[in-house]
Amino acid sequence: LGEIKRFMRDDGMIKVSRSLKELGQKAKALKETLAKKNEREPTIQELADEMGIEVEELVMALEANSDVESLQSVIYE
C-alpha cells in the first residue's frame, strides 16, 4: 500500500495554499473566457470540467485566492 500511496500522487511537499491559489487564478481567467464564449455565466460544473478538476476542488480554489494565506497569518501571528 505504501507503493499505491506513492503512485497515487507526485505532489510531494507542495502546500495546499499555493496549489489552490494557482487553481483559483486559472479559474478566474477561464470563467471570463467561458462567459464571453457562451454569453452567460458558466456553472460551477462547466468550469470544473473545463479545468479538468473536481467541483469540490474548484470550490476550495475559488475561496483561496488570498484567504488561506491570511488565515496563516491569523494563526501564527
Add this chain to the structure above:
Amino acid sequence: MQYQNSMKVSFVSKSQNEAFARVAVAAFVSQLDPTLEEISDIKTAVSEAVTNAVIHGYENQEGIITVSCDISDNVVEITVVDEGVGIEDIEQAREPLYTSKPELERSGMGFTMMETFMDEVEVESEKDKGTIVRMRKKLRSLE
C-alpha cells in the same frame, strides 16, 4: 418536491472559521450546479451573517455558531444561529447603515447585503438568548 438534501455545520466563533463556513455552504450548494455568481452571492450572505454572530452575537468571546443548509429542488435555505447577546430592536438592526458598533468601523450594511444577495431574509432574536438568521435563494440557473 423532487430533490431534498440538508446539512448542518457547527464551529467555534473564531474569525478564521468564517472562510470555513463559506466554503462548506458553497460546497454543499454546488451539488445543484449553480453559476459562480450565485455561489458568490450565497458566500457573501453567509459571511455577513457569520461575521455578525462572531462580532455582535458573541462579541468576540467563544461561542458555537451553527449554519444549516437545506436544499428543496432549486431553493437553498441557509440558517445561521448563535446563542449570543441577541438583538433588541430587529427592525432598527436591519436598517441600512445602522450599526451598534460604529467604533469598530462597521458599515451597518450587513443585513442590507444579505437582503440584496438572497431572495428572502428572516431574523428571529431574543435578548440574551441569541439570533437566528434564515435566508432563502432560488437558483435560477436551474430553471
Add this chain to the structure above:
Amino acid sequence: MQYQNSMKVSFVSKSQNEAFARVAVAAFVSQLDPTLEEISDIKTAVSEAVTNAVIHGYENQEGIITVSCDISDNVVEITVVDEGVGIEDIEQAREPLYTSKPELERSGMGFTMMETFMDEVEVESEKDKGTIVRMRKKLRSLE
C-alpha cells in the same frame, strides 16, 4: 497547546454527501496550510469512513452521519459517527480484504486505507447502536 479549533458537520447519508464531507474536512484542515499530500491522505480516509457509514452503517437507508474535526496544534483528529447497524466483530472488520458485502464488489480495504493514510485509527461500535471511527494525523509539514 497553542492553537485549537474544531467543527462538526452532520448530513444525510446520501452518497453525494461523501464529496461534501471531504471538502468540509479539507477546507477546515486547510487553515493549517498542510501539503497536498497530507490533505489528500485525509480526504481519502474521510471518504472511506463516510462511505462505510452510508453503505454498511445505514445500508443505503437514510440516516444522519456526523463528522467532527478537531485541530490541536498540528494534530488533526477526525471522528465519523453513524447510528446504523454497528459492527459485531471489529477485529475481523479491520482485517485487510475482509468485507461483509462481497456482492457489492467492495474491496475490503477501507479500514486498511484509513490506517495507511492516518497515524491512528480507533473504532468503537455496538450492534444496532452505530459506529464511531476516530482517526488522528500529525501534520509533519508543520513541524
